[in-house]
Amino acid sequence: MASYDIRDFGARGDAAAVDTAAIRAAVAAAGPGDSVVFPAGHYLSFSIPLKSGVHLYLAEGCTLEAADPARHGGRYDPAEPNPWDLYQDFGHSHWCNSLIYGIGVEDVSISGPGLIDGRGLTREGPGSRWKGQAGEFPLSMQGMSPEEMAILSPEMSEMAGLGNKTLAFRESKNIVLRDFTILNGGHFALLATGVDGLTIEDLFVDTNRDGLDIDNCRRVTVRGCHVNTPNDDAIVLKAGYSLGQKRPTEDVLISDCHVSGFDLGTLYDGTRGRTQEFSPDRDRVTGRIKLGTESSGDFRRIRIENCTFERSRGLAIETVDGGIIEDVTVSNLTMREITTAPIFLRLGARLRAPEGATPGALRRVHISDVSAEGILGDYCALIMGMKGHPIEDVTLENIRLSYNGGGTEADAARQISDLDDAYPEPSMFGRTPAWGLWTRHVKGLSLCDVEMAVTASDDRPQTLFEDTAIKD
Numbered sequence: 455m456a457s458y459d460i461r462d463f464g465a466r467g468d469a470a471a472v473d474t475a476a477i478r479a480a481v482a483a484a485g486p487g488d489s490v491v492f493p494a495g496h497y498l499s500f501s502i503p504l505k506s507g508v509h510l511y512l513a514e515g516c517t518l519e520a521a522d523p524a525r526h527g528g529r530y531d532p533a534e535p536n537p538w539d540l541y542q543d544f545g546h547s548h549w550c551n552s553l554i555y556g557i558g559v560e561d562v563s564i565s566g567p568g569l570i571d572g573r574g575l576t577r578e579g580p581g582s583r584w585k586g587q588a589g590e591f592p593l594s595m596q597g598m599s600p601e602e603m604a605i606l607s608p609e610m611s612e613m614a615g616l617g618n619k620t621l622a623f624r625e626s627k628n629i630v631l632r633d634f635t636i637l638n639g640g641h642f643a644l645l646a647t648g649v650d651g652l653t654i655e656d657l658f659v660d661t662n663r664d665g666l667d668i669d670n671c672r673r674v675t676v677r678g679c680h681v682n683t684p685n686d687d688a689i690v691l692k693a694g695y696s697l698g699q700k701r702p703t704e705d706v707l708i709s710d711c712h713v714s715g716f717d718l719g720t721l722y723d724g725t726r727g728r729t730q731e732f733s734p735d736r737d738r739v740t741g742r743i744k745l746g747t748e749s750s751g752d753f754r755r756i757r758i759e760n761c762t763f764e765r766s767r768g769l770a771i772e773t774v775d776g777g778i779i780e781d782v783t784v785s786n787l788t789m790r791e792i793t794t795a796p797i798f799l800r801l802g803a804r805l806r807a808p809e810g811a812t813p814g815a816l817r818r819v820h821i822s823d824v825s826a827e828g829i830l831g832d833y834c835a836l837i838m839g840m841k842g843h844p845i846e847d848v849t850l851e852n853i854r855l856s857y858n859g860g861g862t863e864a865d866a867a868r869q870i871s872d873l874d875d876a877y878p879e880p881s882m883f884g885r886t887p888a889w890g891l892w893t894r895h896v897k898g899l900s901l902c903d904v905e906m907a908v909t910a911s912d913d914r915p916q917t918l919f920e921d922t923a924i925k926d
Contacts, residue, residue, distance in 0.1 A: 455487040460497070467495025469519070472526050474499045484508045486561070492516040492568060501531035501617065504556035512568025512634050520553045520640070522574035523615050530617035531555075538698035541775075541806050542748055544579040544610065545618055545641040546669065547696050552619035552645075556626050563630035564621070572620045575640030577663040577685075579618050581607040584806050592877045594737045619645050620661075625697065627651050635659070637722060642667050643681075648697050654679060659688075660722040665713075669694050670701040670751060676708045682721035684730050684739040688713035688766070691744070693751030693777050695807060700777070704754040708743060708761065715741030715766040715793065728765065737881050738793030738830065739765065745779060746772030746800075747878055749814065750807035753779040758787070765791040768826065768835075771819065772878040774802035776811035782819045789826035795880035796826040796855055797835040801845050801895075803874045817846035824853045831858040831912065833880045834888050839895030840874050841921070849900040859910035861889050866914040888918035896922040 458480045461467065465476035477499050480490045486507025494515030500523075504510075512518065523529055533548035534557075549555050553572060556562055581590060620639040623629055625648040632655045636643045639661035646652055647669045656678040659665045665681040668674055669692040681688035689711060693703045715738075717727030733740050742763060745753055749772065756779075763769070768789060773779045789796055801816040816839070835855060839845035865885045872894070876882050886892050890906035893899060899922055906916055 469496035510564040512566035516568030520572040520574035529615035541695040549622035552622040555622040560627040565632040674706040684715040692748040694748035700751040702752040714764040715739030741766030744770040749773040749777040750775040763789040768796035770798045772800040774804040784821040792829040795833040799837040800878040822851040827856040831860040837893040844897040847898040851902040853904040859908035859912040861912040861914035890916040894920040900925040
């Protein structure tokens with residue numbers, strides 16, 4: 455096994471020269487089992503395609519910076535054609551327009567203590583071309599002007615030459631990502647789609663939009679990662695349709711991770727800033743672990759354990775595009791400063807999927823040993839199915855939830871529709887009519903040692919059970 459130093463191929467690492475050609479040449483020279491080494495230095499680069507069997511090593515003192523087309527006179531690889539891009543946004547539908555990407559690769563790893571700085575990437579991109587109904591965007595974005603929406607969802611033509619992901623893998627096998635740091639990762643710090651065998655360990659991510667997006671993947675481990683994403687989800691499992699098939703996400707372990715929504719860059723510098731209050735969707739800062747929203751495929755055998763949520767939205771488990779979520783086990787979560795609902799389970803019918811899609815199912819979810827405090831008083835824990843399509847067999851065990859309170863009798867009296875086809879977010883229902891737990895259309899709910907408290911007065915009831923069958 456050989457080691458290839460990118461400086462031997464002409465990389466300068468002086469934060470001024472663009473080293474794309476040298477880096478690509480080093481990768482091209484490497485064979486299976488070989489390493490491409492980024493020694494200490496500051497390297498500017500556009501797109502770097504990977505090869506099977508090659509390991510990238512980011513040494514101590516290395517910074518790999520995503521070059522900026524406006525400043526550095528280059529372009530990212532173009533977004534490849536995708537005939538299946540109707541049902542998800544531009545960012546989810548393409549992989550080559552990234553800083554580092556692998557298409558159909560096997561046995562690839564990236565590791566080392568170095569830093570990847572995605573400052574030359576854009577965090578924006580067009581929304582999906584699907585115009586089925588209003589569930590394309592969260593209800594919190596209603597009322598935004600066309601000018602504001604154009605910033606968040608630009609035209610396709612504006613993406614030419616731009617990169618919007620730090621790392622992207624499609625239809626690949628045995629990918630290992632370990633130890634390095636990502637700052638300002640663009641739309642995705644990582645987009646992994648259709649990967650079988652994905653290991654992500656001890657990454658430190660502080661980014662301006664999504665953190666780790668794991669879509670249509672099987673046999674996944676995410677362990678020991680710190681992910682700060684005030685503007686979007688930190689660690690999110692998806693089962694979208696960008697590969698033209700309903701491919702499941704299954705056999706996933708997320709353990710010993712910390713997710714948060716501190717001000718951008720302040721987890722990295724240690725200051726943990728709290729200036730930013732809202733995400734671009736006009737809801738509170740994000741930074742959570744989530745299953746969904748993209749859910750035309752199924753989710754099976756998911757474990758989330760020993761994780762901490764801080765200044766973020768809570769745990770969200772959502773299927774709204776026809777997929778089935780089943781056999782999810784969540785244990786030992788610690789939550790502080792939760793900006794929406796601490797627990798949100800949602801079965802809906804947005805159905806952003808090929809014609810003929812029908813509502814899916816959400817069943818066999820066990821959540822235990824959760825402690826949450828400082829929860830925004832607007833939203834209680836929510837388990838919300840659909841009439842005729844209940845969420846089934848949910849257990850909440852050894853749960854401690856402490857809310858900030860402040861609800862009124864008017865909040866308790868609100869009449870709220872099911873909103874089956876809406877984008878799923880806890881805020882979709884407005885201030886909830888209970889302060890602790892609200893369930894609707896649920897079959898087989900088990901509550902064991904669940905304690906809820908408020909730190910200020912609240913005129914709403916603690917719980918509200920509607921069309922809910924509770925197990926003895």
